[in-house]
Amino acid sequence: MSALSFQSVSKIYPAKSQGGAALKALDHVSFDIEEGEFFGLLGPNGAGKTTLISILAGLSLASSGHVTVHGHDVQTDYAQARRLLGVVPQELVFDPFFSVREALKIQSGYFGVKHNDDWIDELLHSLGLADKAHANMRQLSGGMKRRVLVAQALVHKPRVIVLDEPTAGVDVELRQTLWQFIAKLNKQGHTVLLTTHYLEEAEALCGRLAMLKQGRVVALESTSELLKSASSNVLRFKVDAPLPAELAAKARVTGRIVQFPAQNAVEIEQYLAAVRQAGLVAEDVEIRKADLEDVFLEVMSGAAS
């Protein structure tokens, strides 16, 4: 049985005003995540990632389709499904009335977990919160609040951990701490579902990926297969002046840095020749293997909208 199963999930938001168009946030999304996987859900803003996670978590109701957690339907068998899920919400929310330890004890109580102090101590320690246990939530910095959100999601030792952009706006140290801890839990058998905009994180951590675009799954494959499927190389260099339009259309341009996806040496020579003909000088030229960002851009531009 799959840890998570999305079966033809659609979500349509009704038109806000009369004559306005209904918004199809999710369009028959189907995929399964097996127990113990580290799975990444990628897509640009507005692709439907958070909507999908909200439906999984019971924060939102699907317009049609089903979602199950270890076979338990998130709507008809929600209590069992939510016991198996630990969700780290994207928004940095907190309850200003309580200290860190109080918040974690209360969260344990909601799940009916008693005498949870040992596990709470371990969570505080692993997430670098030990010295903040008695601090009030409102005194914590953004990064610290984020750690508490992670701890709150894990108080009941859920079999499936869902992280919705946990590293957005978070410093390097926390990212390291967080990923070490999540990777450890994953090794112990916990299933992890992650959404992120940091593609190098997804590439490093996730065994399998789904890409969403405008509410539809446009890629679903193991990370290594996805990387293989892309143009194998990238030609990267710097220029001082803008590229001619027809060249720029084929490239990924970030300021002075220009990157061309290329299959082989012939293509690379052609690009360099074209740059020379345009009267530009390419500096710091390098050829590298395609990474997930290249694949992502290829999939997103290729997928029919």
Place this chain on the structure above:
Amino acid sequence: MTGWQTLFYKEVLRFWKVSFQTIAAPVLTAVLYMLIFGHVLENHVKVYDSVPYTAFLVPGLVMMSVLQNAFANSSSSLIQSKIMGNLVFVLLTPLSHWSWFFAYVASSMVRGLAVGAGVFVVTAWFTPLSYAAPLWIITFAVLGAALLGALGLVAGLWAEKFDQLAAFQNFVIMPMTFLSGVFYSIHSLPLVWQQVSHLNPFFYMIDGFRYGFFGQSDVSPWISLAVVGSALLIVSAATVKLLQSGYKIRS
């Protein structure tokens, strides 16, 4: 503790941590009403034959405090959690709609009854009171607190902004409380307004509550019990239904 008990505990802890604002302040307000209205009206208003006005006023103020604070607790807790976004911590749990209902209503009852007890202890100093039927006192205090706790839950679910909640409070709850006979016996009103008052469920809460003190009331306490009990059942059923459907909390 089980799930709903934890939510109940958290809700009690929430107002307890700011008890100066949630308990002491409303007690002071009620005492001010007592001092001012009692002073001004003591020799001008006769309610039942043998009951001095200040004594008549005390149960009214106690009940008004119970009702307003029970309402304030569930409604403000919910709207704050919705606006702060931390309601998600409860939404993510396996707690059922019944657990939500019992936890929010029971914690509101605790707050309402705590404030009511505070008002009672302070105002009872000012005037001799009788306690003709204490069981009625407790019954109406508990039922009234539960009804307003449930109403607060409905208002908290419905409101999306603080001003919507304030409107509900100022245009529904306040007039219904003030026009229910807190400060006067409805027998002193013109006939039309007496009849209108009979349509107000808050009237029966206060009237029944007062019966417990004086053994006299505008209507029989059994009628009041029937009205308040039915209102509680109807509002509770509606509240549980709203919670079950995820009204305005699960999109």
